[in-house]
Amino acid sequence: MADFISNPPMTTQSSTFAPGARVLIRDAEWIVKRVDPTGTGGRSLQVIGVSEIVRHKEARFLAEIEGKGITVLDPAETELVADTSAQFRNSRLYLESLLRQSPPTGKDLWIGHRAAIDDLPYQHDPALLALEQPRQRILMADAVGLGKTIEMGILLSELVNRGKGKRILVITTKSMMAQFQKEIWSRFTIPLVRLDSVGLERVRSRIPTNANPFHYFDKAICKRRSKNRPHYAAEGA
Numbered sequence: 001m002a003d004f005i006s007n008p009p010m011t012t013q014s015s016t017f018a019p020g021a022r023v024l025i026r027d028a029e030w031i032v033k034r035v036d037p038t039g040t041g042g043r044s045l046q047v048i049g050v051s052e053i054v055r056h057k058e059a060r061f062l063a064e065i066e067g068k069g070i071t072v073l074d075p076a077e078t079e080l081v082a083d084t085s086a087q088f089r090n091s092r093l094y095l096e097s098l099l100r101q102s103p104p105t106g107k108d109l110w111i112g113h114r115a116a117i118d119d120l121p122y123q124h125d126p127a128l129l130a131l132e133q134p135r136q137r138i139l140m141a142d143a144v145g146l147g148k149t150i151e152m153g154i155l156l157s158e159l160v161n162r163g164k165g166k167r168i169l170v171i172t173t174k175s176m177m178a179q180f181q182k183e184i185w186s187r188f189t190i191p192l193v194r195l196d197s198v199g200l201e202r203v204r205s206r207i208p209t210n211a212n213p214f215h216y217f218d219k220a221i222c223k224r225r226s227k228n229r230p231h232y233a234a235e236g237a
Contacts, residue, residue, distance in 0.1 A: 025045075030051075030054070040064065043062070047060070056166075104161065104162060105162075107132055109127060110161055112188070115189075117153070123151050126151045126152075126154075126155060127154045136159060150187070156184070160190065168220070169214075171221075171223070172223065173223060177194060177222075193220045193221070194222070195217065195222045203217070
């Protein structure tokens, strides 16, 4: 077995950019999702990050501005290096990590029911019903105490694992915010950033002045608007 590494990438012309290509821009590695022509005859590259710092982050670069700073990683230059670890441990761990990152495609539960919960069979039904739909839309209206938070957490975990839960917005009452945020994190390891007045004070130093915080935090929780406030906190997101 062998590990896979890349040699220094080769420089290419903008005409070779294509969706799926791996490019190196500003010392970070990206995957090209889309290439659009610009009004000035250049190319606009919509990319998603691969390197650790930019992983899963989306960006757009103009080829005519980046110029020779854009290089394409040529698969033909991939070098195979022998794995000298005992019983090919490094290669087996690498393949296992790839398998764990591969999203499931079936309708069965994959990970949600394995959370830190004492679940009951009926609590799986909302997630199973939602996964059968091409677009997951479901109303959970169980009585108090039957575990709607667990049902929601199972479904959210499945959607995140399938790549369909990149952005999550939870709107709840003020009294439930802290409890819900804690439950979803401690049981399902889904981080929700609190974006009410209290939470905004904590994250204000991490975002540009006057910027919409919903553009910077993919998974957030905020309180439901009161009768005296005419606008939602997430307006404009």
